[in-house]
Amino acid sequence: MALEEKRKEKVEITHDMLIGDIIQAKPESINKFLQVGMGCIACPSSLYETLDEACMVHGLDPNYMLELLNN
Numbered sequence: 001m002a003l004e005e006k007r008k009e010k011v012e013i014t015h016d017m018l019i020g021d022i023i024q025a026k027p028e029s030i031n032k033f034l035q036v037g038m039g040c041i042a043c044p045s046s047l048y049e050t051l052d053e054a055c056m057v058h059g060l061d062p063n064y065m066l067e068l069l070n071n
Contacts, residue, residue, distance in 0.1 A: 016052065045057075
């Protein structure tokens with residue numbers, strides 16, 4: 001499968017995905033993180049912090065973020 005075809009596949013974000021993996025799989029997620037005040041793109045923690053953990057640190061509802069990232 002060509003790389004471009006693979007990118008067109010729908011990526012389902014989950015609570016236990018690492019922030020860095022989310023950004024890599026879905027680069028458009030960067031804007032959504034920034035909209036809610038999460039500067040995850042520049043944070044070293046993004047390499048080992050899950051979506052749930054990052055939401056806890058930032059005081060955000062992980063279910064809201066999950067919905068935001070998957071739409």
